[in-house]
Amino acid sequence: MTTPLLELRNLHVEADGAAILRGVDLVVNAGEVHALMGPNGAGKSTLANVIMGHPGYVITEGSLRFQGEDIANWTPDERARAGVFLAFQYPESISGVSVVQFLRQAIASCKGLDELSILEVRLDLMEWMDRLGMDPAFAERHLNEGFSGGERKRNEVLQMALLAPALALLDETDSGLDIDALRIVARGVRTVRDEHPDMGVLVVTHYVKLLEEIKPDRVHVLIDGRIDTSGDASLAQTIEERGYDELRRPVGL
Ligand SMILES: Nc1ncnc2c1ncn2[C@@H]1O[C@H](COP(=O)(O)OP(=O)(O)OP(=O)(O)O)[C@@H](O)[C@H]1O
C-alpha cells in the first residue's frame, strides 16, 4: 500500500477553548481531488487551517500526517516547504504590492529561497494566466486595491499553479463567486492537476456548480465537526437537491 498524502485520524481540534472538530477521519492520496462540503460553521475552514498549522487551532486528540509523517508540531513554514499549500490570505495592510511581486515573495518563502528572479516569475505567471484565460493586466494589479472575492480566487489559483504543491487546500472566500470566478477556479484546479498528476487537492466549497466542473474523486460532508457522509461526485448533487438536514438523519428514522 502506498503512503497517503494526507491522513487525519480521529482528529479533535479546539479554538479558544471550544471544541470544533470532534473526530475527523480523512485520507487523501496523491493524485486525488477531494471536496469538503457542509453547513456554515461545521468546521471546514478550521480543518484547512489546522492542516496548515494556524496557531489559533489546537489538536487535542488524534493525528495529522502528511506523506506518512506526523506534522502536528511542525510550523506553518515547515509545512509549506514540505509541500502543503493553503493560499496565502494577504493582510489588508499590504499596500503598493502588485500580484506579480506578491507571487514572487510567496514562491520564495515556500521554497526557502531569499531571492527569485522577477523575470522568471513573470514568464511563468504570464504563461499560466494565458492557459487559465486571465487578463494579463491582472498581474500588475495592486493587492490592496479592492480585490473582489473573484479576484482573490484568481490570485489563489495562480499561487497554486506557480507553487505546484504536493497538497493544495482551497477554501472558499467569504463573498460569493460569480460564474466567471467559478470557472477560473475549476479550470485552474483541472489544468494545474493535469500538469502535476500527483498533486492532491482538497477543495472546500458550497458550490455544486464548481464541483460539477472539477469532478472530484470524493466528496465529504462535514457536520458538527465530524465527517458525516462521504461519497463520489454524485453526493454533491444529492446535497443540492435535498439539503444537509436529511443527511443528518439516517433514512427510516
Ligand atoms: N479562532 C476561533 N476561535 C473561536 N471559535 C472559532 C475560531 N475559528 C472558528 N471558530 C468557530 O468554529 C466553528 C466552525 O468555524 P469554521 O470557520 O471552521 O466553519 P466553516 O465550516 O468553514 O463555515 P463556513 O461555511 O461559514 O465557512 C464556528 O462556530 C466558528 O465560530
Ligand SMILES: [Mg+2]
Ligand atoms: Mg469556512
